[in-house]
Amino acid sequence: IENNTDFTLEGIKFLDSGNGHDVFEITIKDFPPLVARIEKPNVRVAQDGVKRDTHFNGPLSVKRQASLYDLVRVEAGLPAPKVYAISEKSGPPFIITEKMNGVHWREYLEANNYSKQAYLKSLSFFGADLAAVQQVRFSSFGNVIAKNLIESGGISGLENYLHRIIQLKLQRVSEQEAFTIDELDSLKNYFNYTLSIIENEIKVHEQSPVLVLTDLHPMNFYVDEMGKPSGYFDLESCQSGHPALEFYQIGMQFLNYFNDAMFTCAKDAFVSGFEENGGCYDWEHPLNKQVENILCVAHLTGSVGSYKGARDGLRDNWSDNFKEILFDVINTGGMDYVTFAEVLRQKTKQPKHVTLP
Numbered sequence: 001i002e003n004n005t006d007f008t009l010e011g012i013k014f015l016d017s018g019n020g021h022d023v024f025e026i027t028i029k030d031f032p033p034l035v036a037r038i039e040k041p042n043v044r045v046a047q048d049g050v051k052r053d054t055h056f057n058g059p060l061s062v063k064r065q066a067s068l069y070d071l072v073r074v075e076a077g078l079p080a081p082k083v084y085a086i087s088e089k090s091g092p093p094f095i096i097t098e099k100m101n102g103v104h105w106r107e108y109l110e111a112n113n114y115s116k117q118a119y120l121k122s123l124s125f126f127g128a129d130l131a132a133v134q135q136v137r138f139s140s141f142g143n144v145i146a147k148n149l150i151e152s153g154g155i156s157g158l159e160n161y162l163h164r165i166i167q168l169k170l171q172r173v174s175e176q177e178a179f180t181i182d183e184l185d186s187l188k189n190y191f192n193y194t195l196s197i198i199e200n201e202i203k204v205h206e207q208s209p210v211l212v213l214t215d216l217h218p219m220n221f222y223v224d225e226m227g228k229p230s231g232y233f234d235l236e237s238c239q240s241g242h243p244a245l246e247f248y249q250i251g252m253q254f255l256n257y258f259n260d261a262m263f264t265c266a267k268d269a270f271v272s273g274f275e276e277n278g279g280c281y282d283w284e285h286p287l288n289k290q291v292e293n294i295l296c297v298a299h300l301t302g303s304v305g306s307y308k309g310a311r312d313g314l315r316d317n318w319s320d321n322f323k324e325i326l327f328d329v330i331n332t333g334g335m336d337y338v339t340f341a342e343v344l345r346q347k348t349k350q351p352k353h354v355t356l357p
Helices: 063-076 107-109 115-132 158-176 181-204 243-253 260-276 286-306 318-332 336-348
Strands: 009-017 020-027 034-039 081-088 094-098 142-146 210-212 220-223 229-232 239-241
Touching: 009 158, 034 063, 063 081, 063 094, 063 142, 063 210, 107 115, 107 220, 115 210, 115 229, 115 243, 115 260, 158 181, 158 286, 181 286, 239 243, 243 260, 243 286, 243 336, 260 336, 286 318, 318 336
Parallel strands: none
Antiparallel strands: 009 020, 020 034, 034 094, 081 094, 142 239, 210 239, 220 229
């Protein structure tokens, strides 16, 4: 650590076990608190033998993770952890970083008794942060490896990038047999038709790719006592992508946290923080709305496959629930974000209403 191997280990405490890592807090004498993220063996390994994320098939490694922490902290100016050490040589790969302060966003809301004021203030801070992130731009779309470096040279054009995301989802659910033949045909027809009708619009309004964090949800970043983000630590799926890649996920995880009435207020608070910090995105542009819907359907397609066969007494019906929402998007042309939250609410127990003030 910092070229000094002479240190005294005082304690190791297990913190969490995620999809790909076991996480520990490490205490070393005369040194700030540290966190070790140790990769789980044989998890998220693709057919080519490479660990890849399930959203974009991007390569996963502690070296890439360290680069992304540095990119988000230095280029975007967000609170991402400083990296002290990585190892890929012997045993499971691991990364050691500073321990970020704060509590998970969901825990912040609970501690504030689901206050409307606390909720909206935090979303405004959140919007400002994502405006800063999207100031980081790239020349092509794809999996971010490091500053100005996209995997395999990147993908030219939004249409090609969307095709790549969609084909990956369709391939996986086909292997999982998550849809009937007729349902799968309906999905393919939707994607083909929707991409064909926005093809010319994409050419007219092609947007430069921006940095997108992509995998944000209420339990994978910290906020301080004011609700301001204080630690982004789950960044391994960062993309060079269209801004909609971030915003559809914000709708699915944050703006819909309570009910339909609060959704509009939440979006206004988020957009206010975003635009006040220099963020630029036309929320009402038909192309942006269409791209968001395509990404929602792609996301739901993956969710149907992920929860097929789940039998834990809690998520037994999630695959069917998500499939129903998916085809509702296809039939109506719009995503019902709050209905999506109703499914998650079975597990999270989040309330449907804020409290005052």
